Amino acid sequence: MNAKVIFFVALVFSFGPASQAQERPSQPFLYSGGTMGTSYHIKFFGHPPPKLQSEVDTLLVELNRQMSTYEKDSEISQFNGSPAHTPFVVSQDFFEVAVLASEVFRTTDGAFDPTLGLVVNLWGFGPQGRQQKIPDAEILENSLKIIGYNKFVLDSEKSSITKPHHEVKLDLSAIAKGFGVDKVAAYLESLGILDYMVEIGGEVRTKGQKTGGHPWVIGIEMPIDRGVTAGVVPVSPGDHGMATSGDYRNYFEHEGQRMSHIIDPRTGHPISHNLASVTVLAASCAEADAMATAMMVMGADAALKLAETKGIPAYFILRTGEVYTQKMSSFMGPFIKKEK
Ligand code: AMP
Ligand code: MG
Secondary structure, eight states, X not given: OOOOOOOOOOSEEEOSOOOOOSSSOSSOEEEEEEETTEEEEEEESSOOOTTHHHHHHHHHHHHHHHHOTTSXXXXXXXXXXXXXXXXXXXXXXXXXXXXXXXXXHHHTTTSSOTTXXXXXXXTTOSTTOOOOSOOOHHHHHHHHHHOOGGGSEEETTTTEEEOXXXXXXXXXXXXXXXXXXXXXXXXXXXXXXXXEEEEETTEEEEXXXXXXXXXXXXXXXXXXXXXXXXXXXXXXXXXXXXXXXXXXXXXXXXXXXXXXXXXXXTTTEEOOSSEEEEEEEESSHHHHHHHHHHHHHHOHHHHHHHHHHHTOOEEEEEEETTEEEEEEXXXXXXXXXXXX
């Protein structure tokens, strides 16, 4: 078997000429670190309060403690190990993400399904580690019977979640990074920082401007394997979250076929179509993150239709052999930065 696994971190980066400012520092304040198995970057023009770095770190450690399936004692791991039919009280952040996830689950007709944890594990993309082989068909079929976010009960009064089967596992990986970006953004805003760029593992949120009135510009990378980039599509997200989901960063190959870490809940198999990446803009980065994953599952035609119906800015990169082409929803056009 010609198996290979490729991991990289950021799908996007910010770029553009440093702008001149009268009152703000001409150099941005930059802070970066690691979280959720990837890296994060914060950028803003202003003077950082003394505790900013330690408080951002604390916030992100807390988020990991809530939503990382890789941490044995995290809230999500405890929930996953808990018995069925028993309301499990979760933290406010956890519940907020769970509710947002159910909205995206409904909007996408189940293409985004955070109960896929069990199936994700069977394919070797979860905390149980790499399998690099096709799961047993019967086990897969039985797993599909018990998953489905619509079988979960969310009780907002008790802030509890009840699962229908003890083996079903929640996996919030497709939304947690975006939520983390929103949390850091909210923290910056609470400090009066209103011009910033926050990025965790390629999911981004910008607000305001760089110095000199220049907009933030984020590049959507053309997906070329092994880290070589064929080009970049410049986007000015304005005051939005922006997330990219792709099949070219995390996969293994089986008999010449690409096995992506994104699973189609309808089949229980990794997605297989010509969509290489989807970039979505939304009011929150969590929403953009979940929607980008869902659109990868849906494929370009269905996703484009949904984007037009719901007014979602979405950018698609399609792959035919070695050739990449692009499509976008009409709502994305205004955010694409025109070359001068
Ligand atoms: P992202 O990189 O945001 O697209 O998230 C991908 C991760 O979400 C995968 O590594 C899985 O852990 C999980 N996942 C895979 N397929 C789905 C799906 N259809 N709905 C929700 N989460 C998924
Ligand atoms: Mg996602």
